[in-house]
Amino acid sequence: MHRRKVLLLCASMLSAFALPTLAQSGTKVPVVGVLALGVEARLAQFRDGLGKLGYVEGRNVRIEERSTGDRYARLDDIANELVRLKVDVIVTMGRTATLAASKATSSIPIVMVAGLDPVQTKLAQSMARPGRNVTGVATVAQELGPKRLQLIKEAIPGLARLGIVWNPDSSGSADSIAAVRNAAKALKLNLQIVEARSAGEFERAFEMLAGSGTRTFALVTGSMFEANLQALLDASAQHRMAGIFAYGNWGDAGGLLSYGPDPLEPYRHAATYVDKILKGAKPGDIPIEEPTKYELIVNLKTARALKIRLPQSILARADRVID
Numbered sequence: 001m002h003r004r005k006v007l008l009l010c011a012s013m014l015s016a017f018a019l020p021t022l023a024q025s026g027t028k029v030p031v032v033g034v035l036a037l038g039v040e041a042r043l044a045q046f047r048d049g050l051g052k053l054g055y056v057e058g059r060n061v062r063i064e065e066r067s068t069g070d071r072y073a074r075l076d077d078i079a080n081e082l083v084r085l086k087v088d089v090i091v092t093m094g095r096t097a098t099l100a101a102s103k104a105t106s107s108i109p110i111v112m113v114a115g116l117d118p119v120q121t122k123l124a125q126s127m128a129r130p131g132r133n134v135t136g137v138a139t140v141a142q143e144l145g146p147k148r149l150q151l152i153k154e155a156i157p158g159l160a161r162l163g164i165v166w167n168p169d170s171s172g173s174a175d176s177i178a179a180v181r182n183a184a185k186a187l188k189l190n191l192q193i194v195e196a197r198s199a200g201e202f203e204r205a206f207e208m209l210a211g212s213g214t215r216t217f218a219l220v221t222g223s224m225f226e227a228n229l230q231a232l233l234d235a236s237a238q239h240r241m242a243g244i245f246a247y248g249n250w251g252d253a254g255g256l257l258s259y260g261p262d263p264l265e266p267y268r269h270a271a272t273y274v275d276k277i278l279k280g281a282k283p284g285d286i287p288i289e290e291p292t293k294y295e296l297i298v299n300l301k302t303a304r305a306l307k308i309r310l311p312q313s314i315l316a317r318a319d320r321v322i323d
Contacts, residue, residue, distance in 0.1 A: 030278050033064045033082035035075065035101055036093035037223035041249070042113075045264045046091060049271025061278075071198065072096050072169040072224065079104035089274050092136075093267065094223035096171040098123070102134055109283040111273040112136035113266045115221065116172055118288055127288045135283040136273055137266040138290050144246065145176050146183030148218055148259050151296065152244040153187050155257055155314045156216055163209040163217035163241070164193045165232075170222035177220065199228040202235035210239040221246035221260075229253055242306050251297035251322060256306070257314075261291030295319040 032050075036042060043065065047057075055061040064087055066078040079100040082090055089109045092098040098114040102123055110133055116123075118138050124130035127138075153159050164180060166173050177193065184191045192214050194205040209217060217236070219225060225232055226247075233254050236243055242256045247263035269289070276286055298318040303310050315321065 029058075029060065029062050030089075031062045031064055031085065031087040032274055033066065033085065033087035033090045034093070035066055035079055035082060035090060035097045037072070037097070038227050041264060042093050042226075042267045045267035046093075046270055049268035050274065052268075053271055053275045055271075055275075072171075075100040076103065083108060089277050091270055091274060094170075096169075096223070098134070099171050106133055108133065109277045110134045110136070111270050111277070111283070113139065113270050115139045124288055127290075129285065130288055131284045133283050135286040135288055137269055138288050139261055139266060143179070144260055144294075145180045145218070145220065148244045148246070148257075149180060149183045149187055149189065151257060151259055151314070152216060152218060152242075153189060155244075155310055156242065156308065157311065159189065159216060161190045161192065161212075161214050161216075163214040164191055164220060165196055165205055165209075165217055165225075166193065166220035167197055167222045167224050168195055169197050170220075170224065173220050173222060180218070180220070196225075196232075198224065199231045202228070202232050203238075206235050206239040206241055209241065215240070216242045218244050219246070219250075237305075240306060242302075242308060248295055248297045248320070251299050251320075254299060254302055256299055256302045256308070258297045259294065261294055266291065298322065 034043065050061065057063055064082065064085060066082060075097055083105045087108065089111060090101050092101045092110055092112045092114065095114045095116045098112040098116065101110050112134060113136055116138060118124040118130065118134065119126060123134040124132060152162065162184065166177060181191065192209060192212055194208050196202055196205040229250065230253060237254065244257040244259065245255045246258065246260040248258050249263045251258040273286060277283060296318050298310065298315060298321045300321055300323040
């Protein structure tokens with residue numbers, strides 16, 4: 001037994017010496033810059049995706065993570081900082097971060113996970129062949145807003161007044177508001193639109209909605225809200241507000257309804273784009289992908305707490321019911 005332990009110890013030591021970091025061996029370690037508002041779950045999924053592809057931080061990749069907390073104002077400065085660092089790839093999480101990075105560089109590859117139309121915003125020539133330095137996953141944003149209004153109106157029969165909570169600092173939110181206004185007109189919904197630029201403004205926003213008799217709201221998705229998910233849900237619950245959201249993690253955390261794609265899979269998938277680029281592929285040759293599956297999540301516990309009786313038509317269509 002003693003001899004076996006000694007052999008195992010020697011093997012372990014030899015293995016450690018046989019696997020130096022790239023930095024120690026003199027080989028250049030590729031550097032991946034990450035530009036995002038502070039959403040740790042997204043970053044964790046991206047790191048997990050890299051790990052599954054064989055990347056180990058400090059050994060064969062270095063990640064320069066730059067988070068701006070829940071504020072958009074510093075994204076331009078940080079994008080320029082990543083360019084000065086001469087990173088090999090910039091991973092952007094969110095529309096505003098993607099636009100900031102694309103403004104900062106036209107040469108460094110950018111892998112995005114963003115709610116935008118890359119062709120309409122001129123980030124790509126086409127989805128199949130982007131042709132420029134931006135590729136990645138384009139999650140639908142504006143197009144799903146009207147669908148969520150239809151669902152919340154069906155979920156709460158007789159609904160005539162709906163609050164909209166949005167952040168004007170989030171790029172693309174103005175387009176989302178325009179789409180929501182058009183949908184509300186068709187659905188005969190009166191809208192009350194309130195702003196929240198940071199978590200500190202959630203309480204005021206819901207006080208304004210509750211003060212006008214509005215009991216139901218839709219959230220215009222944005223990275224600031226994702227970074228402060230629980231704070232927003234707590235503020236809405238305090239005023240007994242029922243909400244519909246973009247991603248299933250909101251339903252899991254207590255939101256009444258959510259409708260949209262998987263909130264985390266695109267960030268894992270972004271790692272495959274980084275892998276291809278680090279192995280020599282050009283971003284302009286890698287097709288931009290879109291989510292193909294959208295889920296309706298219903299939180300029955302929240303419905304009961306708010307004394308909302310959801311119709312069978314909603315429950316029957318739900319992909320997942322939290323009870």
